[in-house]
Amino acid sequence: QVQLQESGPGLVKASETLSLTCTISGAYISGYYWSWIRQSPGKGLEWIGYIYYSGSTNSNPSLKSRVTMSFDRSKNQISLNLKSLTAADTAVYYCARESGGYFDGSGLYMSGWFDPWGQGTLVTVSS
């Protein structure tokens, strides 16, 4: 049974960088795409980006300039860094495994559906 657990600071200051980690058990990072998704009252569910064990990443154009993702194979973890935080980044952040992804006509990987999800971690950005 695959389980994911997010961890990180619950409170961060505006203009700083958020760092989150997702620890995966029951499956190896290798061979799957892993995504970060956030949920806020104002914007609902928003896909942040994915990482593949090869190091390939892609992120939502709305966040691309502020997002960095990485992984630690030895710890079976993926990580998310989001810089230049504002109050609009206050949300519950989830990590999730992707399934059903595919390559489009130009060879770009397209994310599929998400299953399972971690329990989520609430991040509040304070001024």
Next chain:
Amino acid sequence: EIVLTQSPGTLSLSPGERATLSCRASQSVSSSYLAWYQQKPGQAPRLVIYAASSRATGIPDRFSGSGSGTDFTLTISRLEPEDFAMYYCQQYGSSPVTFGGGTTVEIK
């Protein structure tokens, strides 16, 4: 990006009744690449349907999905107490993937 609009915002029904949830896309969703999730308070979303009509593992057969193009539907044939929750649709036919705003299914 594709905008998904879910309706109604809230559905008030009694256990045993049929629930019909709608998800409409701002443009056609290629290959019916649409998923549905259930979310209960304080929990993460749980996959219910993928590829518009395929039930996820462990999902009872009272849940069914249908639709194509821009109009998709999630139907719960007979509501059980554990089905009262928020439901979201998600499209993955176009990048970036996007989610609908959700429909709350509440006990009448």
